[in-house]
Amino acid sequence: MEIQFLRIARLGTLAFWGLILMPLxxxxxxxxxxxxxxxQAIEAGSQVYTQQCALCHGPQGDLVDGINLSIGQFxxxxxxxxxxxxxxxxxxxxxxxxxxxxxxxxxxVIAFIRAGFDPEGVAxxxxxxxxxxxxxxxxxxxxxxxxxxxxxxxxxxDLSNIGAIRTPASLQRNILDPATALLxxxxxxxxxxxxxxxxxxxxxxxxxxxxxxxxxxxRLRSLKKIDLVSYEISDEPSKQPTTMSxxxxxxxxxxxxxxxxxx
Amino acid sequence: xxxxxQIRIISITLFVCLVATNASAQVSYERILNATDEPENWxxxxxxxxxxxxxxxxxxxxxxxxxxxxxxxxxNQVFGAWQSNPIVVDGIMYITERPNSVMAVDAIxxxxxxKYRHVPAENSLVCCGANNRGVAVLEDKVFxxxxxxxxxxxxxxxxxxxxxxxxxxxDLAYSVTMAPLVVKDKVIVGVGGxxxxxxxxxxxxxxxxxxxxxxxxxxxxxxxPNHDSWEGDDWQHGGAPVWITGSFDPELNLTYWGxxxxxxxxxxxxxxxxxxYSDSVIALDPDTGELKWYFQFTPNxxxxxxxxxxxxxxxxVWRGTPSKIMMWANRNGYFYVxxxxxxKFLEGKPYVKVxxxxxxxxxxxxxxxxxxxxxxxxxxxxxxxxxxxxxxxxRTGLFYFSAWQDYATIYRAxxxxxxxxxxxxxxxxxxxxxxxxxxxxxxxxxxxxNNWTNEVGFASLKAMDPQTGEEVWSYDQFDVSDSxxxxxxxxxxxxxxxxxxxxxxxxxxxxxxxNVNLGGQIVMAPITFSVDGVQYVSVISxxxxxxxxxxx
Numbered sequence: 103m104e105i106q107f108l109r110i111a112r113l114g115t116l117a118f119w120g121l122i123l124m125p126l127x128x129x130x131x132x133x134x135x136x137x138x139x140x141x142q143a144i145e146a147g148s149q150v151y152t153q154q155c156a157l158c159h160g161p162q163g164d165l166v167d168g169i170n171l172s173i174g175q176f177x178x179x180x181x182x183x184x185x186x187x188x189x190x191x192x193x194x195x196x197x198x199x200x201x202x203x204x205x206x207x208x209x210x211v212i213a214f215i216r217a218g219f220d221p222e223g224v225a226x227x228x229x230x231x232x233x234x235x236x237x238x239x240x241x242x243x244x245x246x247x248x249x250x251x252x253x254x255x256x257x258x259x260d261l262s263n264i265g266a267i268r269t270p271a272s273l274q275r276n277i278l279d280p281a282t283a284l285l286x287x288x289x290x291x292x293x294x295x296x297x298x299x300x301x302x303x304x305x306x307x308x309x310x311x312x313x314x315x316x317x318x319x320x321r322l323r324s325l326k327k328i329d330l331v332s333y334e335i336s337d338e339p340s341k342q343p344t345t346m347s348x349x350x351x352x353x354x355x356x357x358x359x360x361x362x363x364x365x
Numbered sequence: 366x367x368x369x370x371q372i373r374i375i376s377i378t379l380f381v382c383l384v385a386t387n388a389s390a391q392v393s394y395e396r397i398l399n400a401t402d403e404p405e406n407w408x409x410x411x412x413x414x415x416x417x418x419x420x421x422x423x424x425x426x427x428x429x430x431x432x433x434x435x436x437x438x439x440x441n442q443v444f445g446a447w448q449s450n451p452i453v454v455d456g457i458m459y460i461t462e463r464p465n466s467v468m469a470v471d472a473i474x475x476x477x478x479x480k481y482r483h484v485p486a487e488n489s490l491v492c493c494g495a496n497n498r499g500v501a502v503l504e505d506k507v508f509x510x511x512x513x514x515x516x517x518x519x520x521x522x523x524x525x526x527x528x529x530x531x532x533x534x535x536d537l538a539y540s541v542t543m544a545p546l547v548v549k550d551k552v553i554v555g556v557g558g559x560x561x562x563x564x565x566x567x568x569x570x571x572x573x574x575x576x577x578x579x580x581x582x583x584x585x586x587x588x589x590p591n592h593d594s595w596e597g598d599d600w601q602h603g604g605a606p607v608w609i610t611g612s613f614d615p616e617l618n619l620t621y622w623g624x625x626x627x628x629x630x631x632x633x634x635x636x637x638x639x640x641x642y643s644d645s646v647i648a649l650d651p652d653t654g655e656l657k658w659y660f661q662f663t664p665n666x667x668x669x670x671x672x673x674x675x676x677x678x679x680x681x682v683w684r685g686t687p688s689k690i691m692m693w694a695n696r697n698g699y700f701y702v703x704x705x706x707x708x709k710f711l712e713g714k715p716y717v718k719v720x721x722x723x724x725x726x727x728x729x730x731x732x733x734x735x736x737x738x739x740x741x742x743x744x745x746x747x748x749x750x751x752x753x754x755x756x757x758x759x760r761t762g763l764f765y766f767s768a769w770q771d772y773a774t775i776y777r778a779x780x781x782x783x784x785x786x787x788x789x790x791x792x793x794x795x796x797x798x799x800x801x802x803x804x805x806x807x808x809x810x811x812x813x814x815n816n817w818t819n820e821v822g823f824a825s826l827k828a829m830d831p832q833t834g835e836e837v838w839s840y841d842q843f844d845v846s847d848s849x850x851x852x853x854x855x856x857x858x859x860x861x862x863x864x865x866x867x868x869x870x871x872x873x874x875x876x877x878x879x880n881v882n883l884g885g886q887i888v889m890a891p892i893t894f895s896v897d898g899v900q901y902v903s904v905i906s907x908x909x910x911x912x913x914x915x916x917x
């Protein structure tokens with residue numbers, strides 16, 4: 103068996119340094135020590151983040167459009183050096199102000215961001231991606247609804263980059279207990295218009311007067327609420343908790359983590 | 366060229382006339398005092414000293430409001446929330462732009478006469494955006510507070526600075542984001558910095574010279590009354606900022622100011638006591654700054670429940686007695702009616718779910734029910750409402766404001782040390798979300814997709830009856846709203862929201878009359894004015910200031 107036990111924090115660090123952004127040797131040059139931030143640095147960074155960053159970026163680091171700090175999604179930043187520069191000099195015409203941080207604070211907040219905002223870490227079993235791919239497309243029935251790399255239906259969220267935007271713990275929760283993990287925007291909806299059309303689909307966006315969905319025929323639809331006779335939002339995800347074994351779930355997570363979009 | 370000469374001669378003649386006209390159209394204190402009697406203008410941040418944001422204009426009616434047409438749009442040239450409130454004087458609009466620019470704009474065409482740029486010091490520090498909420502005017506001057514805690518007076522005709530004085534120490538993270546309040550011959554401002562361990566104050570400056578006339582701290586020093594509501598040195602860095610424009614009652618000669626949170630924000634245990642006058646309304650004599658009374662909404666606040674709401678004043682028959690009241694929908698989730706002569710508590714009831722307190726005692730003091738660690742507190746950190754200016758319509762007798770419904774946060778208190786010019790927060794918070802790691806609501810909206818949904822919180826425009834302290838009707842939006850309110854004599858309520866809709870709502874019953882999608886968050890209160898008999902209504906959405914009117 104190739105099942106590994108990894109802390110999220112460590113996986114996040116490895117993923118950013120090793121897989122996505124740059125060759126490993128470049129990363130090694132940037133940090134002293136064992137090439138990973140220490141848990142003390144991450145913990146210290148968590149406090150700096152709370153005090154200096156969270157008011158704008160939010161507790162989960164996702165409140166500025168186009169940026170999700172906890173999963174390493176930035177507008178311009180790639181390396182830790184870039185991060186350091188943006189924090190110390192500001193960016194976006196001052197919308198991101200410049201911060202004067204002490205060296206250990208700067209180091210800590212970068213560590214915290216790179217650790218996926220998880221000072222504790224949660225042990226999630228990560229299995230074999232190759233077996234996981236087979237399960238995803240076969241017995242696990244994931245591909246019945248989800249699309250990856252241009253293949254598969256579009257009715258459920260496209261998972262082509264899911265490994266870049268979700269933590270292993272989140273992926274695991276989605277498979278084991280989808281009802282508690284489903285993001286509210288993704289809920290299934292059933293709309294009946296005053297023109298007697300019934301539309302079933304997945305919600306993409308909503309405001310006071312309109313709702314946008316992808317319907318069961320994979321069409322983008324925008325409806326005015328004033329034209330709706332009924333609008334039902336399902337609390338239940340369209341998928342049930344998996345019947346796969348724990349080894350199989352670990353394999354599927356292993357596969358999902360390799361899905362990183364076009365990067 | 367004979368023709369050109371004619372033009373020149375005509376121009377000179379016109380110029381002479383203009384000078385004469387301009388001199389007679391100064392904005393005297395008397396005009397501001399009676400601002401609501403000249404509804405063609407919008408002379409103060411809150412549309413008059415009572416801060417009712419009610420206009421006597423009635424050309425736009427529930428019947429014709431759907432015919433409103435865009436007259437002009439002025440694009441902002443900077444990123445970030447545009448919270449500014451226009452002032453309109455005789456067809457000229459004064460509007461600020463981030464971080465600290467002022468423009469004089471033709472209110473009919475939207476073309477700009479002049480623009481003044483103040484560049485704040487590089488180390489200016491504000492917690493929640495480089496905001497400026499507008500200017501004040503008096504006589505021939507325009508006044509703006511700045512992010513680096515200065516107060517600048519400009520010539521209203523040319524935009525040239527006349528004086529520029531320090532209000533606070535930028536190195537200690539003092540700032541000014543509010544529109545100043547002019548009373549008599551003074552310009553009054555408060556300071557921001559409640560997240561940086563300042564000691565808040567309100568200060569008045571001579572409008573002619575900029576010389577400081579008085580300065581009243583919102584945290585009493587040693588020997589002053591209520592200093593014992595703090596322990597040790599806590600008072601020195603106890604926050605209590607004032608960052609929203611106050612109100613004024615000329616008969617009582619009292620100005621009223623909402624005071625912000627104590628510091629550090631979330632660790633109340635670190636600063637034992639009531640922490641006066643944080644989270645209070647204070648009544649100050651505009652001539653001397655002397656504190657006449659106070660009422661504290663949230664003693665020893667652990668939730669960042671700033672009381673920086675606009676004090677809305679009304680003279681009404683309250684439960685049978687002609688009364689001078691003050692209405693206040695507080696960030697802490699309670700709606701209050703106070704006697705503004707004495708500060709006495711008259712009524713207070715929750716308008717959203719409140720679980721940090723189980724109710725108010727007969728003096729209006731909350732009965733605390735702190736939630737166990739890790740459990741959600743209602744309302745959440747941004748409050749049941751916040752600084753968004755409300756409106757009171759004397760016609761309907763109702764008070765209107767933006768509430769955040771079903772919004773909660775989980776607080777975490779930590780010990781923190783004060784260091785000059787650095788955040789002093791005492792912990793943190795997370796927003797209650799339906800799934801772990803799900804997107805949540807923050808300060809302002811930058812995402813065109815609402816992926817947090819109304820399950821994290823949503824806006825409820827509430828119409829409150831001050832007689833009962835209860836809601837008469839409400840109008841919900843899918844996202845939360847930081848929009849202020851405007852009511853008119855034709856019983857229209859204009860407001861916005863983060864979704865970018867500009868709504869006209871029937872002020873009597875909450876029916877939606879008309880809306881238009883302007884595409885960007887509306888985080889100010891719409892205003893109305895008229896020029897040459899045409900009523901206009903102006904609103905800022907995203908980076909655009911738009912002005913509407915009915916077609917001729």
